[in-house]
Amino acid sequence: MENIKPKNVEEEIITLIRDYLCNLPDGKVYKDSIYNIENKIKNKKQHTDAPIEEHIEGMIMAMLTAERPWKYIDNSEMKDKINKAFKDYDAEALINADPEILEQDIRDIKAGNRRISQQTKALKHNIKNLQTYEEENESIDKLYMNIGSSYKVAKFIDKNFKEIGIPLACEYLANMGYDIPKPDSHLRRLFGSKRLGYSKKEKATIKEVFDIIDDFSAKLSTGENPMYRKSIDYLLWLYCAKGYGEVCGENADCEKCVIKDFCNKGKEKAE
Missing domain, CATH: 1.10.1670 (Endonuclease Iii, domain 2)
Structure with a gap:
C-alpha cells in the first residue's frame, strides 16, 4: 500500500x-x-455517569503518579495491591481510615511518592467533596460536564481539591475517560x-x-x-x-x- x-x-x-x-x-x-x-x-461519551468509587480510584491513581516514574506502578499486579491498600475505593472506609496507616500500606508495596503523607491526609477532604458533588448534582460527571471545557474542569478540581494541581486533575479526568491532555x-x-x-x-x-x-x-x-x-x-x-x-x-x-x-x-x- x-x-x-x-x-x-x-x-x-x-x-x-x-x-x-x-x-x-x-x-x-x-x-x-x-x-x-x-x-x-x-x-x-455513551455512559457519562460513573459511581463515586470509580472517581475515587481515578483520583487516587492520578495522585500516585506525582513526582515518580509511572513504569513501576503501571501493571495489573501492582494495581491489585493498590486497590487493596485503598479498601477498593469505598468512600466511607477511606474517610474513616487512619491516614498514617494508609501511607504505610502504600509504602510497604513501594507505590508511594514524595507527597504520599500529604496525599493520604488529603483524601478525607477530597472524598467528602466528591460525595457532595454527587448528592447535589445527581452524579459527579454531571457537575463536571456542566462546568464546561476540560480545562475549566481541571481548574475547578485544582481549586477545590487538596494535593491535586491541574496536571494531576487532568490525569484523574483521563482515568475517567475524559478526552483531556496532561x-x-x-x-x-x-x-x-x-x-x-x-x-x-x-x-x-x-x-x-x-x-x-x-x-x-x-x-x-x-x-x-x-x-x-x-x-x-x-x-x-x-x-x-x-x-x-x-x-x-x-x-x-x-x-x-x-x-x-x-x-x-x-x-x-x-x-
Missing part, C-alpha cells in the same frame, strides 16, 4: 513518533494502551522554545499545552475519524518518559530522535 503523505507538520510529528514507538520491543503494549484509551473515551513537565518542555518551539517560553504554560494539543487534534482529525487529544498526549508522553521511549526527556537523546528536523534543539546540535 502506498504511504499517504502527512497533510501538515503536526501530522508528520505524530506519525513519526507513533511509528518509532510501535517498532520498539514494547510497541504492542503501547498500541494496546492507545486502543484502551480510545475505547475508554468512546465509552464515556500538561506535565514532559509536554511543557517538548512544546517549549528550545524543543518544538510552539511556545516562546522555554516551558510552555499549562494553558498553551491545552491549546497546542487542541490544534494537533483539529489538524489530525477527519469527520469520521477523530484524533483524540488524550491519544496525542499519550504518544508524546511515551516519547519523552523515563522507562518508556526516553527520547525527549529532560536529557534529550537527539541521536535517536525521529523529529529532530522539527526541533530547535536538534537544529542547534546539527549546526
